[in-house]
Amino acid sequence: MPAIDVAGEFETIRRLLRPLAHPEWARGLADDVAVLPSRPGHDLVLTKDAIVEGVHFLPEDPLDTVAQKLLRVNLSDLAAKGAEPFGYLLACHWSERCGWPEREAFVAGLRRDQAIFDIALLGGDTVKTPGPASFSATLMGWAPSASTVSRAGARPGDLVFVTGTIGDGWLGLQALQDKLTLEPERMDALTAAYRTPMPRLEFAPVVRGLATASADVSDGLLADAGHIAEAGRVRLEIDLEVLPLSAAAQAWMDSRVDPQGALELLATGGDDYEIVLTAPAGAENALRREADRRHLRLTRIGRVAEGKGLAVRYLGQEIKPTRSGWTHD
Amino acid sequence: MPAIDVAGEFETIRRLLRPLAHPEWARGLADDVAVLPSRPGHDLVLTKDAIVEGVHFLPEDPLDTVAQKLLRVNLSDLAAKGAEPFGYLLACHWSERCGWPEREAFVAGLRRDQAIFDIALLGGDTVKTPGPASFSATLMGWAPSASTVSRAGARPGDLVFVTGTIGDGWLGLQALQDKLTLEPERMDALTAAYRTPMPRLEFAPVVRGLATASADVSDGLLADAGHIAEAGRVRLEIDLEVLPLSAAAQAWMDSRVDPQGALELLATGGDDYEIVLTAPAGAENALRREADRRHLRLTRIGRVAEGKGLAVRYLGQEIKPTRSGWTHD
Known part of the structure; x- marks a missing residue:
């Protein structure tokens, strides 16, 4: 009341x-x-x-x-x-x-x-x-006008890219829940990634100009790549071993006995707030140049093929991840 | 998590x-x-x-x-x-x-x-x-463009109007809390006013064309009229005895021994979702015609004067209401 x-x-x-x-x-x-004039x-x-x-x-x-x-x-x-x-x-x-x-x-x-x-x-x-x-x-x-990239535009032959690094937000959550032990500066970097992720706004004009499909990585890289596959009725193939890792995430990886399982956790943990996007192979050089100009890491993590769904590979072998992403509901 | x-x-x-x-x-x-084209x-x-x-x-x-x-x-x-x-x-x-x-x-x-x-x-x-x-x-x-009415435009000499009836939402809440006994059909009407108030969208073009200031009545008629007074740096004088009442609210009034106190409760209860507006005296006929065309009750409840704040009157005497409106925070 x-x-x-x-x-x-x-x-x-x-x-x-x-x-x-x-x-x-x-x-x-x-x-x-609030009242907004038309633009x-x-x-x-x-x-x-x-x-x-x-x-x-x-x-x-x-x-x-x-x-x-x-x-x-x-x-x-x-x-x-x-x-x-x-x-x-x-x-x-x-x-x-x-x-x-x-x-x-x-x-x-x-x-x-x-x-x-x-x-x-x-x-x-x-x-x-x-x-x-x-x-x-x-x-x-x-x-x-009419420039907003959708999830649905990926075409067979396109490549898949992701900005920044993957897994830091999830590791930061583990750190805050005392499920992780690393050097203090690593812990701080991961905690900051969880609490204050950095949206890749400087890359927005590049996405607009070059991407065929895009999504932000919030539910987990594999889940969000899966959304692009589903919306475009294509198959996305993702190579786990090239996942871009921060120094802190690499330090955590080094402590794990099962690197494939560790990469799966990072690729499904979510809370990354990076951009996963597809673009024609011919756009790769331009994408890399634009990323370099912005001092932004950009990694090619896979390709788009005919078919449907998500194919996850580790060292060339297709694997079945035990989970594809969290449901936040 | x-x-x-x-x-x-x-x-x-x-x-x-x-x-x-x-x-x-x-x-x-x-x-x-969501992506909206400009209009x-x-x-x-x-x-x-x-x-x-x-x-x-x-x-x-x-x-x-x-x-x-x-x-x-x-x-x-x-x-x-x-x-x-x-x-x-x-x-x-x-x-x-x-x-x-x-x-x-x-x-x-x-x-x-x-x-x-x-x-x-x-x-x-x-x-x-x-x-x-x-x-x-x-x-x-x-x-x-640039037609949106603000809270701040009321000028001395303007009249104050309100759409619909006042107090039904508050009475509906009392009914749902078993603090009220009336005939079942009255109770139903009040409950409906609380649960599914009717926004006065059909009156929006009229407000745009004729009102100098306006607000919706959510915090209570006196509180929202007070906001118009404050924003326009003018004084609003409101006559409680002309408050527009529904049949159900009138039935409740008839059971009260203190009509002034009862009107104060209705004018401060809130949850009305009517429109309180000010307009020049010369616009009154046009306002009434437009309201009639829409079968919408419109009541002149006061006037705008030089000065500041809200003056509440009952039968010509200025009174001090014990509360001016709820804070919903």
């Missing part, structure tokens, strides 16, 4: 969120709606993801990084589709533990990422829940 | 939500993003509200009406700003009790309101929470 709250909705909006508002389109967060020649690209304490982030995660992760998992969807973000709407479902200092921390995280990614708050809602905290954001970006 | 779920995210999207998707812009809910000559109007079980709806409320209320509280924001809705993004935070039948019921409510209001699902997310269920929706509409 409605209730008076010390860290109330109006105070939260007025003192914490209004300073983050888009100078024009958010109407000072005082008007129930001829462009499409509006929208995505909305939600995160729940205890499901998508840990109760111990600092709220500033929770806010950053909320924005970044959504920004990653825009990057993978070739769109350039400009703003977002936010719904905060504060739990009992979200008093004023926690809300300030959350907003500090939003502010940090607004500066990094050049986005502004457009509107939203703030409510209290007796359950665990949860948050959702609707992220918005522009893309030149 | 990630977990396998019998009523999983993919099944929920594929079997329940995909049939609701916009035929073109939602990309079959299979692509992480030259129009602004995009956006609003995002969240509702939480036990806070904004009752655990006993049927999930089909919860879905309808979610859409309607957001549609009401668009109506009050003169925008015409076309679609929405949805985040479902399902609780433990939301198995397959409950999700089907929720989707049946969405489907019903999609037909009534001519809107389509554009995208979103579905997650599971160990706490109470909560939902948020980002509603989107078009308005002719």
Whole structure:
């Protein structure tokens, strides 16, 4: 039922969120709606993801990084589709533990990422829940008209690429759950990958220009590659042994007796927020050049063939991974 | 943490939500993003509200009406700003009790309101929470460029109007909490007003054409009129005795010994989802004609003066209401 709250909705909006508002389109967060002028020649690209304490982030995660992760998992969807973000709407479902200092921390995280990614708050809602905290954001970006890459465009003969490294987010979660022992600096790198993944927005124009299909890697590399295979009614063949690993993930690999099983875990763990994409073989040089210019690692991890589904190989042999990705529901 | 779920995210999207998707812009809910072409000559109007079980709806409320209320509280924001809705993004935070039948019921409510209001699902997310269920929706509409009415335009000399009737939502909540005894048909009417309020979308073009300021009545008539006063740096004078009441609300009034106190409760209870607006005195006839054409009740409840804040009167005497509206946070 409605209730008076010390860290109330109006105070939260007025003192914490209004300073983050888009100078024009958010109407000072005082008007129930945001109003965006049309941008001829462009499409509006929208995505909305939600995160729940205890499901998508840990109760111990600092709220500033929770806010950053909320924005970044959504920004990653825009990057993978070739769109350039400009703003977002936010719904905060504060739990009992979200008093004023926690809300300030959350907003500090939003502010940090607004500066990094050049986005502004457009509107939203703030409510209290007796359950665990949860948050959702609707992220918005522009893309030149009809340029947005779908999941469905992969063609036989295309190659499969992935940005960055794979497995760090999942290893970071293991580290935070004390299931992992590595040198402190490795642990820190993995924890940071879990809490504040880096959406590959700088690669969005390249995806738009060169990719035939793309998705962001959130459910796990194999699951998301599988989505591209399914949507395009083609077969994707992925080579596990070329999986791009960070120094920390390589250190973890070195401690494992079963490298194939270890790679399977990294390729299915999820929470990577990299871009998996397909492109014609003739585009490989251009893709590599664009990645180099951005100091972004880009790895060819497989190819597209006639057929359907996902074929996973290790050292040339087709294998059956025991799981293809997590269900986050 | 990630977990396998019998009523999983993919099944929920594929079997329940995909049939609701916009035929073109939602990309079959299979692509992480929705893509909207620009509409030259129009602004995009956006609003995002969240509702939480036990806070904004009752655990006993049927999930089909919860879905309808979610859409309607957001549609009401668009109506009050003169925008015409076309679609929405949805985040479902399902609780433990939301198995397959409950999700089907929720989707049946969405489907019903999609037909009534001519809107389509554009995208979103579905997650599971160990706490109470909560939902948020980002509603989107078009308005002719630069026509969107703000809260801030009221000018001294303007009149204050409200659509429909006031207090039914609050009385419906009292009825559902067994705090009210009236004839069964009255109880049903009030319960319906609480669970499935009717956003005044048919009045959106009139608001756009004639209102100087507007807001939807969600926090309570006096609170929302107060927002208009504050945003416009003017004084709003509201006459309580002319408050438009439904037959059920009038029946409740007749049972009260303190009519002024009863009117105060109705004017502060909230959950009305009517439109409160200001307009020049010269626009009154046109407003009434447009309301009549739509068989919509429209009541003049006050006037705008120099000064600031809200003045509440009862039978010509200024009074101090004991509360001006609920805080829903």
